Amino acid sequence: MKFGHAFKQALEAESYPSHWVDKAIPYRQLKKILGKVREELIKNGYDPDTLHQLLAEHNAEYRLESDDSRLLRPKLLVRPTLHQLSIEHTAQVDSLPTSPTPSSPGGTKSALPDPGQSLNQYPEEAQRPYQSNAGDEWVDVPLDADVRFFSILQEDVTELDTLQDRERQSMTGNIHVIGTEISQVARPRKGLIDFSKSDLYRWREILELYLAAQVFFSTSEASGGARSSEKARKQLVWFQEEVTKRELAQKFKIKSSAVAFQHFLSLNATLLQNLQFQELNQTAVTKIIKKFDKRTSLGVKKTFPKVMNSAHFITESISKDICAQLSREVISLVPQVVDYTCIVCLSICWLPIRLDCNHIFCIRCMIKMQNRNKRLCPLCRADVIQRANETHIDMKLVRYLEKWFPKETKEKQRYNEAERRKELLGDLYVDNGPPPCTVM
Structure with missing residues (x-):
């Protein structure tokens, strides 16, 4: 399926608002104009193969520039070459008047040069070299269709x-x-x-x-x-x-x-x-x-x-x-829990300790790190762990977490209390929670 037809079908199938469809790229209209662009170039002697060669040899430039009103002004510039000279000469020769020939009395015949005939035998117009109206070696080729x-x-x-x-x-x-x-x-x-x-x-x-x-x-x-x-x-x-x-x-x-x-x-x-x-x-x-x-x-x-x-x-x-x-x-x-998760225990930072380096950990993890004589922050490696105390509890954040995460904070509180009792009682601690998993 050609793109023009597929483009039209897609615009109709998706139920776009009518004012959107009105602003869609007029692909088919541009495609028709493109045919005229090609015709105009060929008419001026610039078929695709010729243009490709001229551009490759740096004897032509095609520019898209904006004018003062920011409108695009395409411009084709060519340098006079043997190709243009031959086109110019052929056009001039074709326009010369015809003369009778012995073989056709009163008739006409195109005044083409004979193999041994000199160009000096033809009028001056036919011998005039190609010149640029701009007075330099580049010629601005006027094109309307591409504009x-x-x-x-x-x-x-x-x-x-x-x-x-x-x-x-x-x-x-x-x-x-x-x-x-x-x-x-x-x-x-x-x-x-x-x-x-x-x-x-x-x-x-x-x-x-x-x-x-x-x-x-x-x-x-x-x-x-x-x-x-x-x-x-x-x-x-x-x-x-x-x-x-x-x-x-x-x-x-x-x-x-x-x-x-x-x-x-x-x-x-x-x-x-x-x-x-x-x-x-x-x-x-x-x-x-x-x-x-x-x-x-x-x-x-x-x-x-x-x-x-x-x-x-x-x-x-x-x-x-x-x-x-x-x-x-x-x-x-x-807010999401992941934004307030302790990186050590991977649960919510209940009773968050804000260290001097501004990183936050839950109080139980902080106590454990201190008991193990850890000194460096797990995130930035600053020597701040042993300096942390109750004054480092971020009470503003405590109230925020209680407000937005009531279930999570209560669950973490219960977990912390159970873990603390286990530390104090040791072997005498009895876990009243659910039985351990028998699979894992």
């Missing part, structure tokens, strides 16, 4: 850039709204009665799954960076399936949580659709530029992206900015 081609292409890329900016602003506004909604339904509640009406832990699990899905960006070493739209779609589907499998949306205790979750999914769907639309049009630009080079040999594949480097549509993806903002304004609203 129109790049004028239309630049205009459409610019309009797509404007469309992308508008969509970015729209999604930015939606992120503010979603952030406000989630902050209301996922905020911590005081007391057992209020906590029973909180959706804090449901939202934490949902956002934890979303981070794990890495829908639009991957942080893995093997496949780091921005996702393609197809990969992003698969990751978004996985995220929604996991939420459904765990029945997280059904477990919401506050009605507005369900509304906020639907808004969150809708924003991701819009961002995915935008990414698909951008990729589709970027492919259209790449294809038409490649076809331009194939039909003309002018080699604009490398120069066009450079002259259009101000266009965000060409150089970057909207998903990068939106995902960064989504992380700042929505995902960060519900």
Whole structure:
């Protein structure tokens, strides 16, 4: 299937907003104009093979430059060569008047030179050497079709850039709204009665799954960076399936949580659709530029992206900015346990000790390190362990952890108390917890 037809089908199949489709790259129109570009070049004596040779020999240059109004002005410059001289001479000879010949009285015959005949026998016009109107060795070849081609292409890329900016602003506004909604339904509640009406832990699990899905960006070493739209779609589907499998949306205790979750999914769907639309049009630009080079040999594949480097549509993806903002304004609203985990015991830093080097460890791990005469911080190797005491407990962080992680802090408290009793009682300690695992 030819790309032009596939491009049209893709625009229709994905149910893009009509104002998006109106701004799509006019691939078929550009392809028709490209045919006229080729015809115009051949008419002036510059077929693809000739241009390829002239460019290779540095006897021609094709430039894409911006004028004062930042409009692209393509320019073909050639250096007079034997090729141009032969074209010029042939055109002049063809235009000479004809004369009767003995073999055809009263008839006409083209005045072509005989093998032994000198050019001096022909009028001065036929012997005039090729000259540049500019007075130097380079000639500016006037072309109209390629000016129109790049004028239309630049205009459409610019309009797509404007469309992308508008969509970015729209999604930015939606992120503010979603952030406000989630902050209301996922905020911590005081007391057992209020906590029973909180959706804090449901939202934490949902956002934890979303981070794990890495829908639009991957942080893995093997496949780091921005996702393609197809990969992003698969990751978004996985995220929604996991939420459904765990029945997280059904477990919401506050009605507005369900509304906020639907808004969150809708924003991701819009961002995915935008990414698909951008990729589709970027492919259209790449294809038409490649076809331009194939039909003309002018080699604009490398120069066009450079002259259009101000266009965000060409150089970057909207998903990068939106995902960064989504992380700042929505995902960060519900802190994750991993951000407050002690690197020694890999559980929450209950009664966190903030060392002089500013690194944090839970109090039990700190006591153990001191009892073992450890001196250096496990993270930065600063000599601070033995200087730590009760004044190093970060009480502000203690209150924060109690507020946002009530279950985790209570569990860690119970664990610390049991471990402390075991240390004090030794062999007399009786563990009232569940029996040990018989498998592992």
